[in-house]
Amino acid sequence: MSKDVPGRVPARWLRIVVPTALILIWLALAGIGGPTFGKLSAVSSNDQASFLPASAESTEVQAWQKRFTDSGSIPAIVVVEAAETIPKSELATTYAHLGTKLGQVEGVQTPAEGETTSVAGPIPSKDGHAVQYIVPVSDANGVKTVVADLRAVAAQTVPEGTQVWVTGPAGLTADLVNAFGGIDGILLLVAVAAVFVILLLVYRALLLPFLVLFTSIFALCAAILIVYLFALWGWITLSGQSQGILSILVIGAATDYSLLLVARYREALEQEPSRWVAILRAWKAAFEPIVASGTTVILALLCLLFSDLNSNRSLGPIAAIGIVFSLFSALTFLPALLAIFGRASFWPFRPVLGGRPQKHDEGVTLAGLEGVHGLWRRVGGLIARRPRVTWIVSFVLLAACALGLTQLKANGVQQTDVILSPSDAVDGQAVVAKHFDAGSGSPVLIVAPQSDGDAVLAATEKTDGIASAAFYTGGGRPQPGTAAQPVAKDGHVLIQATLVAEPDSAAAEAVVKELRGSLATDGSVLVGGVTAIALDTNETAQSDLAKIIPIVLAVILIILMLLLRSILAPVLLIGSVVLSYAAALGVSALVFNHAFGFPGADAAVPLFGFVFLVALGVDYNIFLMTRVREESLLLGTRPGILRGLGLTGSVITSAGVVLAATFAALAVIPILFLVQIAFIVAFGVLLDTVLVRSLLVPAASYDIGRAIWWPSKLWRDRSNVERAEVSS
Incomplete structure (x- = not known):
């Protein structure tokens, strides 16, 4: 060579x-x-709305909303809970003072002309044990800082014997940004430390x-x-x-x-x-x-x-x-x-120079395994003696793991489930749901022609899951029954509907689907808002999965054909990594549901898992099969398979362990999506390295023999006679 x-x-x-x-x-x-x-x-941006295409219905509603409000504010909900019933007399004094202080926080939307504050509230709950405020945060790029200031002001101002939380879209976004805060430092430190330890063990x-x-x-x-x-x-x-x-x-x-x-x-x-x-x-x-x-x-x-x-x-x-x-x-x-x-x-x-002294090969030596010792000699011997049994057993194990796919719940999760670390916003959302309509502060936004406005409003109010609805009249939070006239823009009006359920729940998404089906039959009525954004994101992610998987497979197949000058070998490799992906996803679904107790998975998890596992899984098969082809040109196909496996076994296994460890480091960031991707890819890479690349692919290739290179010259060259498989 x-x-x-x-x-x-x-x-x-x-x-x-x-x-x-x-x-x-x-x-x-x-x-x-x-x-x-x-x-x-x-x-960087973690705003889910910015991820949607311009053609999405919720994106169109966002564009209309900017025409009505001229404000890119994000609502924060400040909720105060008391053990005892809150006296009504304190609403106009102590709690009104808190609303004023919240409105003075830098980054909160300035009040409209003629108003003293942009904060809606105090709004008492029906049971009298809670008060909430809706605070429009205008500094979209500084949500983390504004929410931190709101929390500090609220904690200093609330009466004794009460608890306060800052939640809503702004609060959840701030806590999400905080959870991502370890990406620049902790994640890299953990990944580098894991790789360093593995390299020390591998190279000594x-x-x-x-x-x-x-x-x-x-x-x-x-x-x-x-x-x-x-x-x-x-x-x-x-x-x-x-x-x-x-x-x-x-x-x-x-x-x-x-x-x-x-x-x-x-x-x-x-x-x-x-x-x-x-x-x-x-x-x-x-x-x-x-x-x-x-x-x-x-x-x-x-x-x-x-x-x-x-x-x-x-x-x-x-x-x-x-x-x-x-x-x-x-x-x-x-x-x-x-x-x-x-x-x-x-x-x-x-x-x-000359290599390490080799142990004397005792007994029968398989062609291609000369000089190979330890684990990879035993693996090569197993494949040579029982190739068909080896790949069939490997195939059955992977297929059994893939059965867990039926339990995968990748239809999206509530935003309150995305953050795995303690979160003030998540806790506050539970308090809001306990005392108020859970959708307060995150209304469904409906854009309708002005001529149909009254009919659309009436239909919206009658929809199950809608607590209240009103036209947007300008000047802050709309009040049902107000005499103010609806604001009209370009012949359209904006309706804001409060959901009974939490805005990022499956029940809320079902209400949005119902509204879209009943109100938008001719496309003239658009339904958007926070819930619609989540719904459109999940549906788009699922359509992406069906579209991108065939494209990725076709691209990888073409590359493998060009690299290996073969058709059959690339088809085998593609099939093996797809099976490995299905097995990894199946086991992950079982672990997520029964070991970790996750409520579900982001709709993009299967796509990300597929792209990384299939591309990276093919990586190791490329490392293996390029060496196998190199050795097959000298030794013949079956000895070349054993030789290639023996020479690359330890390095590819080490590479797999390194990659699994680096992806596992993603789990230190307390975000559900990253933790799930960490497990899927880390487990999938190990599965691919240990089972697929070490047993399934070489055993199946050995069983097929020289035909694995069909229709390349290596398959046609009859002068390249393989050595006897066993020599003394």
Whole structure:
């Protein structure tokens, strides 16, 4: 195999200039990109409404709402609960004073002309044990700060013996932003620490783990810089979840590519006295599988551009940028470091010329397993002796796991269930639901032609699940029965309807569906609001899943066909990773429902899980099958399969463990979506690495034999006669 790689040591000036230039370039990228870590939150948005396409009905209603109110305010609900009945006399004194103080908080909408405050309230509950205020927060970019100030003012002003919470859309958004607060620091620290420990165990070297980690971190710094600039210029929509996934994906992918290059470098050092010749040889051997793997992931991620959800569509290029820099770093920065440090990189277990002394093979040796020892020799022997039984048993185990898919509940969850850490807003929402109509502060918004306004209002009031409804008359919260005239814009009126159920519940979504079905038969009436946004988001995510899965599979299949020069092998690989994905999702559904007790899953979870698991699962099969093809050209197909498995087994398994550990780090961010993605991808990668790539694919390929390369030259070349499968 070394015959294809030049054995001549490069000129001295090349050995000095090239590594130095590469390292300086990456140091510059890291120096510029590193400081942008803390700036990403300034260009990210967690507003669910911004993720919807312009054609969504709730998006159209948002555009109409801006014409009516000229305000982009987000309502915060301040609720005060007392153990005893609140005296009515205190409403006009103590509680009115609280409303005034809340209205004076910076970032709260300024009152309209002729009004003293923009805050609606105090509004007493029917049972007399609670009072609520609706506070319009006009500083949409500073919701976190405004809500914190509201909480501080409320805590200082409420009477003794009462408790106060700040909830509603603004309160929930603020707590969501707080939950994402660990992405810049905690998430990266946990991921890097996990990878470092694994690398120490894998290499048993002191320097090499640092070289690999530097490769990953520098790739992330460069990717963060580009993503920050794209978000700043408005080219992409960056969210907290995209930010977290980018960090994890780059660390995991760059480490995986580094592991493959390092494995080839160790092999080359055992056969070449010069570290410069060894790194060139390793680079050439690793280039094709690394580039093929990275290209596959990049194209699979870019398939998200076909999504109708802006959050999904933006994640595609964001994650693809991360993979691009992972590739560049693993193929430029790491080789430069390895060339400079040479065998010292592996200290104290340096590779020696000629390799480590091999144990004598006793008894029968399977062709292709010469020199392979330990676990991978036993696995290869099992596959050679019982290939059909091995792949059938593996297939049945995966199929059994996939049965859990029937219990997957990926229809969206209430916003109060999204935050897994203690949340003042979540607790406050429960108090609001206890004492008031749960939909207070988050009304259903209905835009209707002015000529049909009275009829639409009457129909809305009669709809089950609607507590009250009124025209928007300007000047704050509409009052049912008011004599004020409805505000009309471009021949339309705005109706605000209060829901009985919590606005992000399934019951509330059912009411919105009912309103859309009964009011908007000719398309002239539009139904929007917070509940409609959640409904449209879930429905769009589900349609994205059905649309993007076939596109991703087609793209990956074409890449594999070009890489392996075969049709049958790529079909086998695609089928195996799809089965692995179904199995991972099935087990995850059982764990989510019965172990973690999650109320459900975001509608985008299956799509994200599919893109990551299928693309990354194919990664390991590419690493395996490119080496198998290389060995098959020399040994024949069946010995080549065993040889390829034996030589790549440990490095691919290590890569799988690293990637699983990095994705598992997402679970430190207390957001339901990220915790679920963390489990699905981490478990799925381990399942794919241990079962699919180690047993199912090689056993099925071994059983099929040379036909696995159909219709390539390797299949047609009869002169490439396989060795006897067993020799003494």
